[in-house]
Amino acid sequence: xxxxxxxLAWLEEVKDPEIPVLSLVDLGIxxxxxxxxNQVKIEITPTFVGCPALEVMRQDIKDTLLKHGARSVxxxxxxxxxxxxxxxxxxGREALRQFGLAPPPKGKVLVEDxxxxxxxxxxxxxxxxxxxxxxxxxxxCRSIHYCMDCREAFEQFKPV
Amino acid sequence: MNxxxxxxxLYKLADDKLIIGHRNSEWxxxxxxxxxxxxxxxxxxxxxxxxxxxYQMLQGLGEQDPDIVAFMRNADxxxxxxxxxxxxxxxxxxxxxHFLFDxxxxxxxxxxxxxxxxxxxxxxxxxxxxxxxxxxxxxxxIKKLGTATEESITRLQTALNxxxxxxxGIFEESPYEEEIxxxxxxxxxxxxxxxxxxxxxxxxxxxxxxxPDWSNLKPVTGGRVGRHSEHLQPLLDEMSEVxxxxxxxxx
Ligand SMILES: [Zn+2]
Numbered sequence: 042x043x044x045x046x047x048x049l050a051w052l053e054e055v056k057d058p059e060i061p062v063l064s065l066v067d068l069g070i071x072x073x074x075x076x077x078x079n080q081v082k083i084e085i086t087p088t089f090v091g092c093p094a095l096e097v098m099r100q101d102i103k104d105t106l107l108k109h110g111a112r113s114v115x116x117x118x119x120x121x122x123x124x125x126x127x128x129x130x131x132x133g134r135e136a137l138r139q140f141g142l143a144p145p146p147k148g149k150v151l152v153e154d155x156x157x158x159x160x161x162x163x164x165x166x167x168x169x170x171x172x173x174x175x176x177x178x179x180x181x182c183r184s185i186h187y188c189m190d191c192r193e194a195f196e197q198f199k200p201v
Numbered sequence: 202m203n204x205x206x207x208x209x210x211l212y213k214l215a216d217d218k219l220i221i222g223h224r225n226s227e228w229x230x231x232x233x234x235x236x237x238x239x240x241x242x243x244x245x246x247x248x249x250x251x252x253x254x255x256y257q258m259l260q261g262l263g264e265q266d267p268d269i270v271a272f273m274r275n276a277d278x279x280x281x282x283x284x285x286x287x288x289x290x291x292x293x294x295x296x297x298x299h300f301l302f303d304x305x306x307x308x309x310x311x312x313x314x315x316x317x318x319x320x321x322x323x324x325x326x327x328x329x330x331x332x333x334x335x336x337x338x339x340x341x342x343i344k345k346l347g348t349a350t351e352e353s354i355t356r357l358q359t360a361l362n363x364x365x366x367x368x369x370g371i372f373e374e375s376p377y378e379e380e381i382x383x384x385x386x387x388x389x390x391x392x393x394x395x396x397x398x399x400x401x402x403x404x405x406x407x408x409x410x411x412x413p414d415w416s417n418l419k420p421v422t423g424g425r426v427g428r429h430s431e432h433l434q435p436l437l438d439e440m441s442e443v444x445x446x447x448x449x450x451x452x
């Protein structure tokens with residue numbers, strides 16, 4: 042008999058397709074997991090409404106759980122508990138840093154001013170002598186910054 | 202709850218986003234700076250994604266598949282405001298439209314977080330947070346160029362004068378306006394317009410741009426009831442060209 046705990050452990054294997062070091066659990070997009078007689082029902086919520094990776098994630102969840110022996114897997118996408126960048130786990134934030142992406146500042150999910158994107162600690166050297174280059178980056182969830190100590194650009198997983 | 206009124210509201214929200222999103226995406230590879238190119242492409246992706254979430258909500262209410270709704274309707278079935286469908290023109294006009302339109306959207310979706318229809322209220326919390334980046338982007342550039350050189354100020358002022366009557370068309374009331382307000386779906390266009398005017402005045406105060414007397418402006422309306430400018434149908438044809446050629450294709 043499968044348990045919710047077991048399912049969550051398996052979901053650790055499913056990674057964000059854009060950031061392959063970050064699991065969907067640490068990303069914080071899994072809202073609920075229900076198991077009934079090895080049939081699994083999961084509710085997820087996207088990081089961005091227009092996230093192009095959503096379908097891939099939904100399929101990866103299904104494939105992974107079926108491979109481990111779930112009898113059926115249903116994945117529902119909704120906004121009942123909308124995602125915010127504060128839902129990234131500590132482990133997830135560390136994974137982002139390792140990947141070279143600055144994690145988002147905490148408690149800044151409804152951005153009032155682009156100031157919050159200034160002086161983001163550089164994921165390479167830790168310096169805060171950094172500046173915002175563009176609040177829009179190569180993917181919806183990233184902004185572009187410049188480190189004056191490394192003299193190189195870096196990206197941040199932006200607060201939202 | 203009046204389902205016809207709800208659907209009409211959702212179509213209006215979704216169509217605005219789909220159409221402005223496609224206009225934004227036309228800047229891809231064309232922006233005056235690479236930075237702006239990325240910004241408009243990114244905002245386009247946000248807005249088109251948000252329109253799909255709204256079309257999916259409509260599908261849950263018995264409407265057709267989002268792709269069919271997005272690509273197979275004719276101009277007179279679209280409820281977006283005329284402002285959204287106008288061609289991009291020069292960068293000044295696009296930037297001014299971005300500012301005026303997104304200011305309204307940001308306030309609208311803040312109001313919608315209090316909608317009595319909970320799926321819409323929940324989605325609006327998410328959209329509101331994403332739109333912050335759009336309005337902050339617009340405000341930054343309006344303030345930058347609205348105080349820069351005599352030329353940039355003159356160009357933006359021309360764009361503002363040109364855009365305002367169309368911008369006022371955003372607030373054209375729905376045929377179901379009273380039902381929408383009474384049932385708590387949305388607090389209504391009048392309140393939105395008031396808040397929008399305040400916010401626009403607030404931002405433009407920090408620039409050298411002058412707002413004309415609001416009462417002298419005549420809103421360009423019709424979009425909300427499917428009476429569009431000549432610019433919408435060609436845009437739809439272009440958007441749907443690929444889709445119509447093979448509606449069953451998997452993307
Ligand atoms: Zn550095």
